[in-house]
Amino acid sequence: MTIDPAHPVPPVLPRFAGPEQIPPHVPKALVRSIGLTVGEAFLAAPHDFMARLHETMPPIFYDVNEFCNAWQLIKHEDALFALRHPEFFSNEGATPFPRDPDDYFYFIPIEIDPPAHRKYRNIVDPIFSPQGVLKLEGLIRQRANDLLDEFVDKGECEFTTAFGRPLPVSVFLDIMGLPQDMRDTFVQWAVNLLHSNDRATMAEAMKVITAYLKQAIAEKKAHPDEGVVSRIAHAAPDGVPLSDKEVFGFVIFIFIGGLDTVFATLNNIWLWLAQNPERVQEIIDRPADINAIVEELLRRWSVTFSGRVVAQDVEMRGVQMKKGDRVTSILPACNFDPEVFPNPLDVDFDRPRKTILAFTVGVHSCMGGHLARLELKIALQEWLKRIPRFTVKPGAKITYRPGGVVGPKAVPLVW
Amino acid sequence: MPKVTYIDHHGMATGVDVPVGENVMRGALYNNVEGIAGECGGALSCATCRCYVDDAWTVKVGGPASHEERELLADVVELDAAEGALARNVRLSCQITMTPALDGLVVHLPAKQFF
Numbered sequence: 001m002t003i004d005p006a007h008p009v010p011p012v013l014p015r016f017a018g019p020e021q022i023p024p025h026v027p028k029a030l031v032r033s034i035g036l037t038v039g040e041a042f043l044a045a046p047h048d049f050m051a052r053l054h055e056t057m058p059p060i061f062y063d064v065n066e067f068c069n070a071w072q073l074i075k076h077e078d079a080l081f082a083l084r085h086p087e088f089f090s091n092e093g094a095t096p097f098p099r100d101p102d103d104y105f106y107f108i109p110i111e112i113d114p115p116a117h118r119k120y121r122n123i124v125d126p127i128f129s130p131q132g133v134l135k136l137e138g139l140i141r142q143r144a145n146d147l148l149d150e151f152v153d154k155g156e157c158e159f160t161t162a163f164g165r166p167l168p169v170s171v172f173l174d175i176m177g178l179p180q181d182m183r184d185t186f187v188q189w190a191v192n193l194l195h196s197n198d199r200a201t202m203a204e205a206m207k208v209i210t211a212y213l214k215q216a217i218a219e220k221k222a223h224p225d226e227g228v229v230s231r232i233a234h235a236a237p238d239g240v241p242l243s244d245k246e247v248f249g250f251v252i253f254i255f256i257g258g259l260d261t262v263f264a265t266l267n268n269i270w271l272w273l274a275q276n277p278e279r280v281q282e283i284i285d286r287p288a289d290i291n292a293i294v295e296e297l298l299r300r301w302s303v304t305f306s307g308r309v310v311a312q313d314v315e316m317r318g319v320q321m322k323k324g325d326r327v328t329s330i331l332p333a334c335n336f337d338p339e340v341f342p343n344p345l346d347v348d349f350d351r352p353r354k355t356i357l358a359f360t361v362g363v364h365s366c367m368g369g370h371l372a373r374l375e376l377k378i379a380l381q382e383w384l385k386r387i388p389r390f391t392v393k394p395g396a397k398i399t400y401r402p403g404g405v406v407g408p409k410a411v412p413l414v415w
Numbered sequence: 416m417p418k419v420t421y422i423d424h425h426g427m428a429t430g431v432d433v434p435v436g437e438n439v440m441r442g443a444l445y446n447n448v449e450g451i452a453g454e455c456g457g458a459l460s461c462a463t464c465r466c467y468v469d470d471a472w473t474v475k476v477g478g479p480a481s482h483e484e485r486e487l488l489a490d491v492v493e494l495d496a497a498e499g500a501l502a503r504n505v506r507l508s509c510q511i512t513m514t515p516a517l518d519g520l521v522v523h524l525p526a527k528q529f530f
Contacts, residue, residue: 084529122445130457353486355461365454373458
């Protein structure tokens with residue numbers, strides 16, 4: 001059924017969870033419980049765990065867990081197919097966030113299938129295009145150096161709170177036209193929503209975020225500015241203004257998508273840099289190759305997953321999927337597919353360019369991908385200019401956050 | 416404003432104004448021209464915006480702009496095979512930036528951007 005974005009209603013899709021709710025068409029031989037994002041083996045070393053799936057799992061398997069049973073895709077080719085064929089793999093109802101059924105909204109544009117999603121992308125794509133984000137380059141460099149000023153002389157920092165967290169969130173607030181003094185509050189809300197692993201905490205986070213953003217939208221409606229919130233609030237594709245529900249669903253989606261992913265990406269990468277000083281030197285020695293370096297680091301340290309709902313029965317690799325089944329592309333695993341990226345765990349800046357899945361593909365390909373690339377590039381350049389040699393603080397034990405955005409909890413560094 | 420004409424695989428032409436500095440991929444997307452996906456938005460990652468520059472324009476447009484564009488195009492030769500002689504003029508349309516000299520540009524679009 002095609003949904004009406006201006007008049008959202010909660011989806012009536014079934015959600016199966018746990019071993020008692022495995023649909024009869026799922027072959028027992030393909031059922032697994034791998035503890036993705038929450039299990040001990042995953043949390044010990046998430047990326048190694050996801051790379052190993054190519055040895056330990058069938059190419060398509062059905063994961064059973066307490067949140068949502070779903071087919072799992074780990075082959076690069078399969079994820080490309082699923083993400084590029086919305087007629088089989090729909091986004092409607094595929095985003096697992098609790099929402100108030102009496103004040104329901106869609107996450108826009110992620111929950112809108114083509115062709116309707118394009119009108120939303122056209123509102124913000126000019127800002128997030130490669131040329132659009134380049135306008136922010138000076139500001140991002142400034143923000144990176146302001147943060148570095150605070151700790152460069154101390155000889156140590158906890159990376160995630162000193163740099164990994166504040167940099168992307170500050171840049172995000174600038175783009176959105178929201179005040180910088182909300183920075184730490186925003187991060188805490190996002191952590192509760194994405195990492196708490198507790199439905200009650202998620203619902204409470206959603207409530208406070210909703211209240212704040214509704215007030216921010218009302219303010220931008222009254223006082224327009226150049227920020228993204230204002231741009232969405234005043235958008236009128238084909239002369240028709242967006243409804244309040246559309247505006248809210250769009251703004252809150254960017255909030256959720258933009259706040260935590262770059263943060264986790266930086267944290268993963270800086271941990272690796274701290275453990276590999278000779279590779280840091282290689283990055284410093286190859287300034288002209290920075291774009292290829294960024295792309296390879298994004299492949300090696302992808303942080304998230306992409307969910308769909310089967311829209312009509314479909315067969316992949318002989319596996320029958322039925323309408324209503326849920327499907328997850330384990331994007332980091334797809335980036336470790338040895339058939340596409342030989343020796344997948346090796347960081348190799350000279351790999352031939354292939355489509356990476358850090359930002360997914362298809363019409364819902366991440367709108368913030370160019371911004372994320374630019375932020376990572378600038379973060380590397382500015383940090384390495386001022387702190388070219390650094391290591392993990394001796395004795396520090398690295399642990400990972402459970403949840404849908406993969407990264408270490410803390411990264412204590414010394415130099 | 417410079418004009419670009421997109422000719423789809425059935426031969427249907429659509430003329431679109433594309434501002435100087437904008438690329439040929441976005442010109443299609445913003446104007447609902449079918450046949451270009453442009454998934455990654457111009458990051459040289461997806462190779463889903465390929466087009467075939469009309470023979471009359473190949474000199475002005477030139478060949479692939481970078482090593483990365485050449486590598487990505489090498490991955491879609493199988494798709495190009497279906498396009499016959501035109502395939503020799505293949506480019507990623509996100510890498511063709513409009514200039515006043517390209518006013519009137521004609522590009523042909525493939526039947527599909529991916530399998």
